[in-house]
Amino acid sequence: MITLFLLMLALFAIAMPVAWSMAIASTIYMALGPKIPLQGVVQRMIGGIDTFPLLAIPFFILAGNLMNTGGVTNRLVAFSKALVGHIRGGLAHVVVVTNMIMAGMSGSGIADAAGSGAVLIPAMQRARYSVPFAAAIVAAAGTIGPIIPPSIPFVIYGSLANTSIGRLLLAGAVPGVLMGLMLMVYICIVAKRRDYPAEARASRHALTRATLQAIPPMGMPVIILGGIIGGVMTPTEAAAAGAMYAFVLGFFIYRELRLRDLPKIITESVMGTAAVAIIISAAQPMSWILTYEQAPMKVLALFQDAQLSKGMLLLILNVILLILGCFMEGLAVMVMAVPVLMPLLQIAGVDPLHFGVVFVLNAMIGTITPPVGTIMYVVCALGKISIGQFIREAWPLIVVLILCLFIVTYVPVLSTWLPDLVMPMR
Amino acid sequence: MRAVRLLVANVEEIASGSLLVLMSFATFGNVVARYFFNNPLEWAEEFSRYAFIWVVFLGAAVCSKHGRHIVIDGLTLALPARVRVGLAVLVDVLILALMTVLAYYGWILTIFTTQPTSTLHVPMSVVYVVVPASAVCIALRSLGSLARRVRGAGRGGRG
Numbered sequence: 072m073i074t075l076f077l078l079m080l081a082l083f084a085i086a087m088p089v090a091w092s093m094a095i096a097s098t099i100y101m102a103l104g105p106k107i108p109l110q111g112v113v114q115r116m117i118g119g120i121d122t123f124p125l126l127a128i129p130f131f132i133l134a135g136n137l138m139n140t141g142g143v144t145n146r147l148v149a150f151s152k153a154l155v156g157h158i159r160g161g162l163a164h165v166v167v168v169t170n171m172i173m174a175g176m177s178g179s180g181i182a183d184a185a186g187s188g189a190v191l192i193p194a195m196q197r198a199r200y201s202v203p204f205a206a207a208i209v210a211a212a213g214t215i216g217p218i219i220p221p222s223i224p225f226v227i228y229g230s231l232a233n234t235s236i237g238r239l240l241l242a243g244a245v246p247g248v249l250m251g252l253m254l255m256v257y258i259c260i261v262a263k264r265r266d267y268p269a270e271a272r273a274s275r276h277a278l279t280r281a282t283l284q285a286i287p288p289m290g291m292p293v294i295i296l297g298g299i300i301g302g303v304m305t306p307t308e309a310a311a312a313g314a315m316y317a318f319v320l321g322f323f324i325y326r327e328l329r330l331r332d333l334p335k336i337i338t339e340s341v342m343g344t345a346a347v348a349i350i351i352s353a354a355q356p357m358s359w360i361l362t363y364e365q366a367p368m369k370v371l372a373l374f375q376d377a378q379l380s381k382g383m384l385l386l387i388l389n390v391i392l393l394i395l396g397c398f399m400e401g402l403a404v405m406v407m408a409v410p411v412l413m414p415l416l417q418i419a420g421v422d423p424l425h426f427g428v429v430f431v432l433n434a435m436i437g438t439i440t441p442p443v444g445t446i447m448y449v450v451c452a453l454g455k456i457s458i459g460q461f462i463r464e465a466w467p468l469i470v471v472l473i474l475c476l477f478i479v480t481y482v483p484v485l486s487t488w489l490p491d492l493v494m495p496m497r
Numbered sequence: 498m499r500a501v502r503l504l505v506a507n508v509e510e511i512a513s514g515s516l517l518v519l520m521s522f523a524t525f526g527n528v529v530a531r532y533f534f535n536n537p538l539e540w541a542e543e544f545s546r547y548a549f550i551w552v553v554f555l556g557a558a559v560c561s562k563h564g565r566h567i568v569i570d571g572l573t574l575a576l577p578a579r580v581r582v583g584l585a586v587l588v589d590v591l592i593l594a595l596m597t598v599l600a601y602y603g604w605i606l607t608i609f610t611t612q613p614t615s616t617l618h619v620p621m622s623v624v625y626v627v628v629p630a631s632a633v634c635i636a637l638r639s640l641g642s643l644a645r646r647v648r649g650a651g652r653g654g655r656g
Binding site: 082083084085086087088089090091094095098108109110112113114116117120121122123125126129130133298303304307308311312314315334337338340341342344345346347348349350352400402441442443445448458 | 510513514517518520521524525527528532542545546547549550552553554555556557559560563565566567568569570571572573584585587588591592594595598599602603605606624625628
């Protein structure tokens with residue numbers, strides 16, 4: 072069992088794709104250990120993605136790619152600039168606000184960071200911000216993407232933990248806004264010390280114009296959340312409706328989407344979907360092995376022997392997950408850890424809804440911590456900086472986000488208030 | 498002739514892309530049919546679920562082709578180029594082995610799982626066959642990149 076994990080980590084380290092690393096490790100285990108017919112590996116890989124909720128992933132990705140034609144990003148940046156550009160450190164605030172709005176449209180932090188970074192890192196460089204600082208802000212703001220609904224990680228968590236995806240999506244809204252505000256407070260402090268410039272204040276006329284232009288993209292979260300809350304659609308169907316809306320918006324309203332762009336957008340979406348979902352699929356045999364080896368019971372016994380309080384348990388889990396997040400891909404951690412942890416959380420009386428927000432926020436911090444961090448890789452490539460340069464500017468932001476993680480962990484009402492208000496449990 | 502060649506070269510992209518579009522319409526169409534016409538499309542959910550499985554596995558082949566699998570390359574990037582090439586060969590060999598296993602056992606599953614699905618009444622084999630099909634595509638891709646590396650003619654796609 073330990074050998075299995077070491078083998079998987081070794082495969083990660085030699086740059087074997089994450090999905091295949093897990094599939095190879097579990098195939099070897101099944102062939103040598105319990106001697107299970109290897110069809111079982113294939114069967115579990117298929118079974119792991121044969122659930123309707125996961126279909127929200129391709130639709131969220133498709134919607135995001137259809138929206139990301141450049142035109143939408145530019146309009147959102149203009150709107151954010153009119154809102155917060157005049158504060159000292161204006162462009163850094165613009166990054167955060169743009170990402171918070173984009174978070175309401177796409178479900179992926181990488182997409183948000185890549186989209187806003189491509190526009191805003193060069194803009195900040197022209198305004199004489201240091202590039203590593205700009206990249207660090209874009210990365211930290213990108214982690215908000217999957218916290219504010221819609222969100223791909225919440226869909227995955229919900230299907231693993233058997234928790235209402237609609238309620239999970241809503242649960243992220245308040246913590247997501249809190250993250251944004253805390254980042255902006257940090258920016259205010261740094262901007263004052265380094266004397267970063269402010270942009271000119273937008274005239275009332277310009278503000279109105281920018282707002283009007285930014286309204287159509289905001290129909291997206293309205294459709295998705297409205298459809299789910301109103302009970303008209305399941306989250307998966309709402310995601311499909313979002314994709315349709317994105318197409319109508321780009322093609323008929325903004326007229327920036329051309330038919331000949333579609334094959335590329337669709338192939339991009341297929342790849343985006345497969346890259347994520349094949350990891351969920353390949354992690355299934357691994358997750359089965361963990362159950363076969365009675366890992367959930369062992370973990371449970373371990374914690375019961377230790378007589379931990381609920382608060383202590385959450386602290387320990389957070390620390391373990393943060394450390395894992397540095398070295399592993401967050402998704403792989405999620406597929407393996409959630410089934411193992413669920414019985415434990417149930418006995419400790421932790422609300423799976425609340426824990427979902429804690430888990431996803433924790434995993435998002437993992438995307439900007441070295442050595443393994445997908446968003447970190449994206450912004451370093453965008454800004455053409457080394458990971459070392461990135462970290463020198465990013466560590467205080469990581470501290471701010473960890474602080475936010477602890478607030479969300481110990482104030483569960485931040486997560487549960489909104490879903491209980493608009494989608495009470497039946 | 499050129500069109501045919503283009504079609505064959507991009508068969509995974511075309512198949513997976515079409516399925517993605519079809520499943521979007523099926524899922525959205527179901528909402529419209531249910532909400533406005535009170536007449537849900539019974540087949541829509543099952544169709545979309547199986548189409549998704551196809552999209553994921555064919556998509557995995559597309560990712561291999563374009564080197565888009567999620568890879569943790571922070572560590573190998575720090576190594577000298579020659580070691581890196583050696584590891585890349587190792588990765589290709591291991592992927593080739595894994596895909597052979599997946600293709601073989603996926604095919605066995607395809608042959609033996611013929612019970613019909615619940616609403617579409619097609620044999621489950623139709624779903625399972627995507628595993629051997631994609632595994633063969635990925636295996637061929639790894640073979641190609643191995644051949645290129647052995648000949649030392651530059652670096653190909655990974656995964």
